Amino acid sequence: MAKTIIIGSIGLDDVKTPFGDMKAILGGSAVYASYASSFFTNVGIVSIAGEDFPEEYKNLLTNKNIDMSGIEFKGKTFRWSGEYEYDMNEAKTLNTELNSITEFSANLPESYKNAEYILLGNIDPELQLKVIEQLSQPKLIAMDTMNFWIESKKEHLIEVIKKVDLLLINDGEARLLFETVNLLDAGNKALNLGPKYVIIKKGEHGALLFTQTTHFSAPGYPLEVLKDPTGCGDSFAGGLIGWLAKTDDISEPNLRKAIIYGSTIASFNAEDFSLERQKTLNMEEINKRFQEFEKMREF
Amino acid sequence: MAKTIIIGSIGLDDVKTPFGDMKAILGGSAVYASYASSFFTNVGIVSIAGEDFPEEYKNLLTNKNIDMSGIEFKGKTFRWSGEYEYDMNEAKTLNTELNSITEFSANLPESYKNAEYILLGNIDPELQLKVIEQLSQPKLIAMDTMNFWIESKKEHLIEVIKKVDLLLINDGEARLLFETVNLLDAGNKALNLGPKYVIIKKGEHGALLFTQTTHFSAPGYPLEVLKDPTGCGDSFAGGLIGWLAKTDDISEPNLRKAIIYGSTIASFNAEDFSLERQKTLNMEEINKRFQEFEKMREF
Numbered sequence: 023m024a025k026t027i028i029i030g031s032i033g034l035d036d037v038k039t040p041f042g043d044m045k046a047i048l049g050g051s052a053v054y055a056s057y058a059s060s061f062f063t064n065v066g067i068v069s070i071a072g073e074d075f076p077e078e079y080k081n082l083l084t085n086k087n088i089d090m091s092g093i094e095f096k097g098k099t100f101r102w103s104g105e106y107e108y109d110m111n112e113a114k115t116l117n118t119e120l121n122s123i124t125e126f127s128a129n130l131p132e133s134y135k136n137a138e139y140i141l142l143g144n145i146d147p148e149l150q151l152k153v154i155e156q157l158s159q160p161k162l163i164a165m166d167t168m169n170f171w172i173e174s175k176k177e178h179l180i181e182v183i184k185k186v187d188l189l190l191i192n193d194g195e196a197r198l199l200f201e202t203v204n205l206l207d208a209g210n211k212a213l214n215l216g217p218k219y220v221i222i223k224k225g226e227h228g229a230l231l232f233t234q235t236t237h238f239s240a241p242g243y244p245l246e247v248l249k250d251p252t253g254c255g256d257s258f259a260g261g262l263i264g265w266l267a268k269t270d271d272i273s274e275p276n277l278r279k280a281i282i283y284g285s286t287i288a289s290f291n292a293e294d295f296s297l298e299r300q301k302t303l304n305m306e307e308i309n310k311r312f313q314e315f316e317k318m319r320e321f
Numbered sequence: 322m323a324k325t326i327i328i329g330s331i332g333l334d335d336v337k338t339p340f341g342d343m344k345a346i347l348g349g350s351a352v353y354a355s356y357a358s359s360f361f362t363n364v365g366i367v368s369i370a371g372e373d374f375p376e377e378y379k380n381l382l383t384n385k386n387i388d389m390s391g392i393e394f395k396g397k398t399f400r401w402s403g404e405y406e407y408d409m410n411e412a413k414t415l416n417t418e419l420n421s422i423t424e425f426s427a428n429l430p431e432s433y434k435n436a437e438y439i440l441l442g443n444i445d446p447e448l449q450l451k452v453i454e455q456l457s458q459p460k461l462i463a464m465d466t467m468n469f470w471i472e473s474k475k476e477h478l479i480e481v482i483k484k485v486d487l488l489l490i491n492d493g494e495a496r497l498l499f500e501t502v503n504l505l506d507a508g509n510k511a512l513n514l515g516p517k518y519v520i521i522k523k524g525e526h527g528a529l530l531f532t533q534t535t536h537f538s539a540p541g542y543p544l545e546v547l548k549d550p551t552g553c554g555d556s557f558a559g560g561l562i563g564w565l566a567k568t569d570d571i572s573e574p575n576l577r578k579a580i581i582y583g584s585t586i587a588s589f590n591a592e593d594f595s596l597e598r599q600k601t602l603n604m605e606e607i608n609k610r611f612q613e614f615e616k617m618r619e620f
Contacts, residue, residue: 203407204544209543227527230543238618238619239543244538246503278619278620281620319539321578321580321615
């Protein structure tokens with residue numbers, strides 16, 4: 023099985039939604055993405071956490087065979103607190119304590135350098151570039167980003183986009199970065215920078231995959247219960263790269279399947295806070311929901 | 322072939338978008354819907370227009386074999402003027418002159434009363450009810466509505482919903498009417514009122530079909546050129562009912578196909594102002610785009 027690594031944040035989150043008010047729960051892009059990925063493949067995290075990072079959360083990750091040798095432990099863990107309003111569309115950030123994340127070096131352990139499937143989660147594009155430079159034989163490099171980097175480090179971000187195979191970006195960010203309201207236009211502009219694949223995430227409306235010659239529209243899953251959307255984008259990306267690594271097939275038709283597996287894990291993730299739903303999730307449930315995705319788009 | 326009738330407005334529109342500023346162009350829900358429907362079936366309009374309604378526009382409709390015997394001509398034609406901002410998401414209404422539409426009686430000609438496929442376009446729910454009462458053997462009654470009636474005549478509107486087979490409503494209106502942000506919840510609440518089918522339209526994000534036991538997610542078509550979205554919802558509804566009437570099959574699987582045909586016509590409609598694009602549209606183009614819809618959702 024191909025070696026997969028995921029670069030991103032590890033955090034302790036305070037999250038308030040209409041369904042609850044949780045304190046210091048496990049979060050961070052690398053956590054959500056690696057957990058989602060672990061349903062399909064062995065995965066290693068590249069990140070930093072504090073010395074205060076709870077043993078319970080470490081165990082949660084190691085119990086899923088997630089390789090933690092790429093995690094530095096220093097000072098205090100990154101903290102984020104956010105709130106979702108009634109429509110659950112977007113988190114309002116209430117507070118951020120960067121803590122040890124400011125010291126994140128993004129140095130890969132030797133055992134990670136020959137990784138084949140790489141997810142560059144949402145971190146400083148300069149660190150994303152640094153990770154790329156350490157890789158000896160990548161088969162697929164995927165990257166995610168966010169508004170903050172588009173606004174503060176656009177040039178570095180463009181440089182990373184030019185070096186990756188797959189760009190993941192949400193619709194609002196795509197419009198912002200490529201200065202267009204038309205998502206097809208944004209997708210084409212992204213492809214022209216170099217990536218073979220561009221995926222525009224649309225939250226409850228699903229996701230769009232663009233290549234130079236094809237276009238795929240993945241439906242959103244209609245959730246009865248949506249308790250906390252935190253980490254859904256990361257779970258989507260993690261599930262997607264996990265499926266690609268498991269099958270070791272980066273063809274466009276298999277990427278479509280990977281998008282549906284990613285959407286499946288993300289839809290479960292939203293059903294509860296933190297990793298609560300993913301903790302009890304099994305392959306039977308995943309495959310059942312994958313089949314529901316198939317049925318809901320047949321015509 | 323089953324007889325199809327469409328109830329709605331006929332208007333002369335002033336429309337401004339980033340792509341042009343048009344005056345007194347042909348519009349109205351009955352016009353867009355009947356034109357879209359005419360690609361598949363013979364259709365009759367129930368509406369009112371003014372004595373000032375241009376001959377050129379009458380000819381446009383009669384050339385597509387659209388039955389105009391249900392149109393009254395009185396006074397001045399309904400006028401609407403609206404503007405779309407850069408994101409083209411929603412029209413800002415600049416001015417409305419109701420003119421003769423206030424005298425619309427919604428009386429069906431004798432030859433319409435045995436219609437089998439009926440689309441109650443967006444008009445006063447009391448008139449929609451009046452139309453239903455005149456029907457002798459409907460096979461399928463579909464209805465559309467808008468915010469204005471949800472806010473001003475909610476009780477009448479609910480009464481109409483209880484009597485129809487298919488409710489068409491956009492996402493914002495569904496959330497408003499059923500007091501929920503969750504579209505699955507809104508769909509279920511709508512179904513509980515009586516309709517067998519509920520379709521929630523999501524603009525560029527496609528449409529959702531809900532029944533008591535199934536769920537279908539239709540993709541949006543990624544348009545390169547979007548000049549004027551006016552009438553897209555009506556074209557969608559018209560294309561849909563036209564396909565159902567042509568095939569005389571109101572099963573759920575055929576309704577899925579009807580939604581894609583409706584989406585196809587609507588996507589063409591947005592490519593130019595008024596009926597400009599539909600005027601030159603042919604079945605070969607329609608079928609080609611239908612196939613593109615198929616390809617973009619395969620996984």
